[in-house]
Amino acid sequence: MEFVIKISQFLLSLSLLIILHELGHFIPAKAFKTRVEKFYLFFDVKFSLFKKKIGETVYGIGWLPLGGYVKIAGMIDESMDTEQMAQEPQPWEFRSKPAWQRLIIMLGGVTVNFLLAIFIYIGMSYFYGDTFLPNENIKDGLQIESTVANKAGLQTGDKILAVDGDEIETFSEISEKVLFGNEILIERAGVQSTVTMPEDFLAQLLDSKEKGFISLRQPFVVIQVPDTSYNKLSTLKQGDIILGLNDYKTKYVDEVKIALEKLKGQSVIATVMRDEKEIEIPLKVSDDGKLGIVFAGASTPDTLEKLGYYNFDVKDYGFFESFPVGLGKAKDKLVSYWDQLGAIFTPSTGAYKGVGGFKAIYDIFPSFWSWQVFWSITAFLSIMLGVLNLLPIPALDGGHVMFLLYEMISGRKPGDKFMEYAQMVGFFLLIALVLFANGNDIYKAIFG
Numbered sequence: 001m002e003f004v005i006k007i008s009q010f011l012l013s014l015s016l017l018i019i020l021h022e023l024g025h026f027i028p029a030k031a032f033k034t035r036v037e038k039f040y041l042f043f044d045v046k047f048s049l050f051k052k053k054i055g056e057t058v059y060g061i062g063w064l065p066l067g068g069y070v071k072i073a074g075m076i077d078e079s080m081d082t083e084q085m086a087q088e089p090q091p092w093e094f095r096s097k098p099a100w101q102r103l104i105i106m107l108g109g110v111t112v113n114f115l116l117a118i119f120i121y122i123g124m125s126y127f128y129g130d131t132f133l134p135n136e137n138i139k140d141g142l143q144i145e146s147t148v149a150n151k152a153g154l155q156t157g158d159k160i161l162a163v164d165g166d167e168i169e170t171f172s173e174i175s176e177k178v179l180f181g182n183e184i185l186i187e188r189a190g191v192q193s194t195v196t197m198p199e200d201f202l203a204q205l206l207d208s209k210e211k212g213f214i215s216l217r218q219p220f221v222v223i224q225v226p227d228t229s230y231n232k233l234s235t236l237k238q239g240d241i242i243l244g245l246n247d248y249k250t251k252y253v254d255e256v257k258i259a260l261e262k263l264k265g266q267s268v269i270a271t272v273m274r275d276e277k278e279i280e281i282p283l284k285v286s287d288d289g290k291l292g293i294v295f296a297g298a299s300t301p302d303t304l305e306k307l308g309y310y311n312f313d314v315k316d317y318g319f320f321e322s323f324p325v326g327l328g329k330a331k332d333k334l335v336s337y338w339d340q341l342g343a344i345f346t347p348s349t350g351a352y353k354g355v356g357g358f359k360a361i362y363d364i365f366p367s368f369w370s371w372q373v374f375w376s377i378t379a380f381l382s383i384m385l386g387v388l389n390l391l392p393i394p395a396l397d398g399g400h401v402m403f404l405l406y407e408m409i410s411g412r413k414p415g416d417k418f419m420e421y422a423q424m425v426g427f428f429l430l431i432a433l434v435l436f437a438n439g440n441d442i443y444k445a446i447f448g
Contacts, residue, residue: 005366005368005369006362006366006367007362008369009365009369009374009377010361010362010365011065013377013381014065014361014381017113017116017378017381017382017385018041018042018067019041019068020112020113021068021109021110021112021113021389022040022069023112024108024109024110024111024112024113025070025105025106025109026070026108028105028108029072029108032097032101032104033091034072034073034074034092034094034097034101034105035073035092035093036056036057036070036071036073037056037057037058037071038057038058038069038070038071039058039060039070040059040060040061040062040069040070041060041061042061042062042063042064042066042067042068043062043063043064043066043067044061044062044064045062047063048062048063049062049063066358066434072105073090073093074089074092074094074095075093075094075095095416099404099407099408099413100408102400102404103404103405106397106400106401106404107397107401109386109389109397110386110390110397113382113383113385114330114382114383116379116382117330117333117380117382118327118330119326120326120375120376120382121327121329121330122323122326122327123322123326123375124326124372124375125317125321125325125326125329126317126318126319126322128372129314129316129317130313130317130325131301131312131313132170132172132312133170133172133216133311133313134170134311134313135160135161135168135169135171135173137311137313138171138216140251140252141156141158141187141188141217142158142159142160142174142214142215142216143156143212143214143215143216143217143218143253143254144156144158144213144214145210145212145213146205146208146210146213147208148201148204148205148208149178149205149213149214152197152198152201153184153196154186154195154214156217156254157188157189157217158186158188159186159187159188160174160184160185161185161192162184163178163183163185164177164181164182164183165183171216174214176336178197179201179202179205179213180340180343181197182197183196184197199348199349200348200349200350202343202349202350202351202353202354203349203350204350206350206353207353216297216310217252217253217309218252218253218296218297218298219241219251219252219297219307219309220241220250220256220295220297221295221296221297221298222236222238222239222240222241222293222294222295223295223296224293224294225292225293225294226293226294229291229292229293230286230292231283231284231291231292231293232292234282234283236270236281236283237274239274240272240273240274241272241273241274241298241307242256242271243271243272243278244270245259245263245268245270245285246259246263246268246269248262253295260285260289260290261289263285264285264286264287264289266285267282267283267284267285268282268285269282269283270283273307330379330383333379333383334387337380337384337387338387341387355437356437357434357437358438360437361381364377393426393430394419394423394425394426395423395426395427395429399422399423399426403419403422
């Protein structure tokens with residue numbers, strides 16, 4: 001069932017983005033009286049799952065879910081229809097239109113991507129508002145779970161105040177900024193200092209295969225005491241929170257683990273919070289420092305706030321207020337993704353090791369259905385699709401735009417033969433990038 005929910009979200013989001021992107025090319029093409037021969041969701045290599053001709057355009061669904069396309073008459077694109085290009089230009093063809101019209105047609109797709117992201121963020125701001133944790137409300141510092149981060153100089157309990165001179169305002173900013181930052185201003189035991197991250201920090205993190213990085217420190221919440229546990233006869237119950245072991249205060253999970261290391265093989269008295277009251281329960285600690293208990297953190301903001309660990313802020317926006325807020329969110333995501341792309345194309349960072357393909361995108365979606373999460377992911381993917389399509393690779397929109405700008409500046413139009421060769425080079429480069437990204441997915445699936 002989880003697979004069905006995840007794949008449904010993945011396909012719905014992908015289909016929506018592809019259709020709207022191609023619609024961004026289709027509408028200005030039709031407005032400038034340019035013939036559009038095909039409008040396809042997914043690629044129809046050899047055959048289509050569905051197709052229907054309406055007017056001069058064939059609308060269809062292909063079987064290969066690697067994207068989609070509109071085939072515009074008189075344009076060298078992924079169809080590589082050189083036969084049509086060998087004939088005399090016709091008034092309805094792309095190549096017969098003025099350069100400024102062709103530029104608008106080519107920029108239509110990415111324009112829709114960016115507008116869609118802005119529209120989604122505005123809508124989410126209006127309907128859902130924001131629930132966030134101000135950085136100043138993290139009184140006892142963060143959980144730094146990565147040994148790579150520990151080696152770089154970050155420790156559990158550190159407060160991260162700024163990255164590369166930019167002050168951290170909310171918890172949600174921290175992980176991403178640290179991943180791509182250089183100078184981290186921290187506060188440890190009341191003293192501020194700067195940690196300089198290694199250039200290949202991201203590469204080290206990926207190579208370590210560790211899942212944890214930076215998170216909120218959480219209370220030790222009992223989920224289950226298994227029948228096989230040496231504490232099965234204790235009176236611990238689901239929902240109990242361990243606040244102390246003998247004389248050790250254990251407000252957080254990491255403090256419980258430290259105390260257990262020092263209390264190996266001993267019988268201890270645990271101070272437990274139950275129904276807002278503190279009680280004492282005798283427990284046994286194994287020789288390897290375990291309680292034999294299934295536990296978890298209190299992950300939801302409501303629970304953490306109710307327990308008194310963190311104070312979250314909730315902000316609602318009126319209709320007009322949501323516009324600048326949504327625009328700001330879209331801008332921040334765009335800048336963030338551009339920074340990530342810069343790191344990926346800088347070999348020394350090792351960020352390219354984290355590049356993923358369709359499985360990586362699939363994995364972003366949760367195993368439960370949430371419209372708020374779905375729209376948030378779709379907005380980010382829309383920005384990602386827009387940025388990637390602007391790369392100056394001939395097979396992408398950015399490649400066509402690059403040649404059109406050259407034509408408009410120089411007054412010389414690249415020859416059809418040159419464009420054909422450029423399209424072929426770009427196509428093979430694009431295939432290589434797709435194979436690399438999806439190859440990374442396969443490698444991670446096999447080798448973890």
